[in-house]
Amino acid sequence: MKRISALAAAVVMTFSVMTACGDTSSSQSSNSSGSSTSSASSASSAAAGESSNASGGSSNASQKSSDILVAYFTAAENGKDDVISSASKANFNGREMGNAAVLATIISEKTGGDLFSIKTVKDYPLDYDELVDYAKQEQKDGELPELETSVDVSAYKTVYVVYPVWWYTMPQAIYSFFDKYDLSGKTLIPVTTHEGSSMADSVDKFKSLEPDAQVKDGYSVRGGSVSSAKEELEKWIDEQG
Numbered sequence: 001m002k003r004i005s006a007l008a009a010a011v012v013m014t015f016s017v018m019t020a021c022g023d024t025s026s027s028q029s030s031n032s033s034g035s036s037t038s039s040a041s042s043a044s045s046a047a048a049g050e051s052s053n054a055s056g057g058s059s060n061a062s063q064k065s066s067d068i069l070v071a072y073f074t075a076a077e078n079g080k081d082d083v084i085s086s087a088s089k090a091n092f093n094g095r096e097m098g099n100a101a102v103l104a105t106i107i108s109e110k111t112g113g114d115l116f117s118i119k120t121v122k123d124y125p126l127d128y129d130e131l132v133d134y135a136k137q138e139q140k141d142g143e144l145p146e147l148e149t150s151v152d153v154s155a156y157k158t159v160y161v162v163y164p165v166w167w168y169t170m171p172q173a174i175y176s177f178f179d180k181y182d183l184s185g186k187t188l189i190p191v192t193t194h195e196g197s198s199m200a201d202s203v204d205k206f207k208s209l210e211p212d213a214q215v216k217d218g219y220s221v222r223g224g225s226v227s228s229a230k231e232e233l234e235k236w237i238d239e240q241g
């Protein structure tokens with residue numbers, strides 16, 4: 001993180017204290033575990049922090065280049081003009097990207113999986129402190145934000161779902177993703193970035209929301225460590241078989 005405000009720091013401290021026993025490493029694997037459309041794309045285009053939109057049209061199976069989908073949500077691609085405060089951005093290969101986007105890019109490059117940015121119709125607040133409050137209320141309201149981007153998931157066998165922990169669970173946009181798509185029969189792999197909550201409740205949530213999918217143990221990396229997580233993350237991917 002390049003900048004973190006007082007409120008965000010307080011939030012982070014709270015998260016860190018609450019999870020201190022369970023997460024002391026900078027990165028770790030875990031055994032607990034509008035209507036415009038956007039297609040999944042190769043790692044190179046999304047690595048630029050651009051929205052995935054290989055064809056400018058809706059996604060379809062013919063654009064699929066892999067049976068692996070790497071779907072990710074990151075704050076930095078969901079603010080107006082994709083410029084959410086730099087508090088939650090990392091420099092990866094010379095580019096400013098959201099933390100979850102860095103992890104998704106590493107996974108896509110390693111597996112050959114298609115990258116897909118989960119974007120909401122609405123814009124999230126640009127200011128980190130405002131975002132923290134906004135997301136808390138959104139969660140309290142049980143809102144399922146409408147998704148702007150879409151992908152045809154039918155041909156994918158494995159879906160990595162990559163996101164930041166928000167208020168000890170998944171961002172509401174990830175709940176929307178599970179609400180929108182039937183992922184039965186697929187292998188689902190949660191990957192989180194966080195400031196102390198590690199995987200939070202990811203594996204349990206995945207299992208309850210997609211009971212007919214195979215949910216694998218996930219992987220989590222602290223926000224400040226995503227850019228240096230490449231080697232360890234790639235090793236973990238190899239171990240998944």
Ligand SMILES: Cc1cc2nc3c(=O)[nH]c(=O)nc-3n(C[C@H](O)[C@H](O)[C@H](O)COP(=O)(O)O)c2cc1C
Binds near residue numbers: 076166
């Ligand atoms: C709204 C909000 C809520 C957050 N809640 C948590 C939390 O409960 N536990 C935690 O460890 N980190 C929490 N964080 C920190 C983020 O998970 C962390 O900074 C992450 O690396 C951000 O990823 P991104 O750049 O892809 O958005 C929160 C951040 C935000 C903006």
